[in-house]
Amino acid sequence: MDALEITGGTALRGTVKVSGAKNAALPLLAVSLMGADKLTLENLPALADTNSMIELLEHHGLTVARNDETVSFSGSATNFDAPYELVAKMRASILVLGPLLARYGEARVSLPGGCAIGTRPVDLHVKAMQKLGATVELADGYIQARAPKGLTGARIVFPFVSVGATENAMMAAALARGTTELVQAAREPEIIDLATCLNAMGAKITGHGTDIITIEGVDALHSTNHQVLPDRIEAGSFAIGAAMTCGHLRLETIVPEHLESLFDVMRDAGASIKTGADWAEISASNRLQAVDIETRPYPGFATDLQAQYMAMMCLADGSSVISETIFENRFMHVPELARMGANIIVDGRSAVVKGREALKPAPVMATDLRASISLVLAALTIDGVSRVNRIYHLDRGYSRLEQKLGACGAKLQRIQT
Numbered sequence: 001m002d003a004l005e006i007t008g009g010t011a012l013r014g015t016v017k018v019s020g021a022k023n024a025a026l027p028l029l030a031v032s033l034m035g036a037d038k039l040t041l042e043n044l045p046a047l048a049d050t051n052s053m054i055e056l057l058e059h060h061g062l063t064v065a066r067n068d069e070t071v072s073f074s075g076s077a078t079n080f081d082a083p084y085e086l087v088a089k090m091r092a093s094i095l096v097l098g099p100l101l102a103r104y105g106e107a108r109v110s111l112p113g114g115c116a117i118g119t120r121p122v123d124l125h126v127k128a129m130q131k132l133g134a135t136v137e138l139a140d141g142y143i144q145a146r147a148p149k150g151l152t153g154a155r156i157v158f159p160f161v162s163v164g165a166t167e168n169a170m171m172a173a174a175l176a177r178g179t180t181e182l183v184q185a186a187r188e189p190e191i192i193d194l195a196t197c198l199n200a201m202g203a204k205i206t207g208h209g210t211d212i213i214t215i216e217g218v219d220a221l222h223s224t225n226h227q228v229l230p231d232r233i234e235a236g237s238f239a240i241g242a243a244m245t246c247g248h249l250r251l252e253t254i255v256p257e258h259l260e261s262l263f264d265v266m267r268d269a270g271a272s273i274k275t276g277a278d279w280a281e282i283s284a285s286n287r288l289q290a291v292d293i294e295t296r297p298y299p300g301f302a303t304d305l306q307a308q309y310m311a312m313m314c315l316a317d318g319s320s321v322i323s324e325t326i327f328e329n330r331f332m333h334v335p336e337l338a339r340m341g342a343n344i345i346v347d348g349r350s351a352v353v354k355g356r357e358a359l360k361p362a363p364v365m366a367t368d369l370r371a372s373i374s375l376v377l378a379a380l381t382i383d384g385v386s387r388v389n390r391i392y393h394l395d396r397g398y399s400r401l402e403q404k405l406g407a408c409g410a411k412l413q414r415i416q417t
């Protein structure tokens, strides 16, 4: 297994070109199953997760042509099975359910199973397909869904916000007969990006970005070229790194509005943040102040930035309370940060972080994607050598991380353990 050896204590200074968003790319890749002809995605980040999804699409029978971060998909699915060995690697594979059902009338998708941050059920995905007229059986760890006469539009009221269930329902409804209304839909920028791509292919979706999305089904979708939107979580991770190391980073090719909730809190903590049309400059010269946060669906504070923010609060002046309202087990980074000397007390879904002047070098273990980046950011602030083990978690969601951080003065090296 790989580890990252990090010699910290140097402020991050420089410019980072942020890549395309993993959480936009994954549903957009699933859309390749829906069109009658070629779909081309540009600015597609080269990640373990996007590679896994492309492997699944080839398994379904699509032809894939890759040229760096531009990938084209053509052909039709000949196989409607998403097997356990592929889905277990990357749980967002569940997003092929809606597209396969909508275009081919059948899908057999392995239940993804849980992961480090929670049981991650997919009951809302299944219920949405049933509301659209599919028959669904759960057997042998698989979702067996059929809609031989196609799907029919319906009103689907989600009991709480689910990004993936909104995406699956929106894709399925795009080719259903009649109109679908998604109530208490997710409002994430990645939902807007997905709807924009589907509309460019001939779908009729309105309301995306609000909590009520209306989809008027069409008979077929045609080809398009779509540019994957910038990754707000990667951008936020670097912004936090700049502040934690008392450095100065310019982030380019981003959408600053997508980071508003993070930037508001960081300004309250004392960071200096300037923004332009597609860039932001983040710097901090003194120790940050402790500021409480509570994760919420967009536009609230992103759960995918909670671990990184906690690492920043470990060095803040004062105590902060961090509440995780989206996932039931997203504090796996706490014991690892504690190994670096952090003072954190977890009580249910809240963690109280008492800031310290400095953390200490230590070997730590990544447990999930966002925990791993939070440990890397913490290590960058520490005078001395720290080692973050199991960084295959990192490779799932951050492309060329060592190069991007290295270009900003970080001293890190990937080693085989």
Ligand code: EPZ
Binding pocket: 022, 023, 024, 026, 092, 118, 119, 120, 121, 122, 123, 124, 125, 126, 161, 162, 163, 164, 165, 303, 304, 326, 327, 328, 369, 370, 397
């Ligand atoms: C997406 O996951 C993201 N992944 C996650 O990012 C992100 O943390 C999450 O949305 C919330 O913003 C992708 O987009 C690929 P949810 P998703 O459905 O869709 C529960 C990262 O680090 N739930 O919005 O799986 C669920 O357990 C990843 O990049 C059900 O109970 O999240 C969670 O508690 C991590 N039943 C809550 O809803 C369901 O059918 C929100 O989950 C679906 C979800």
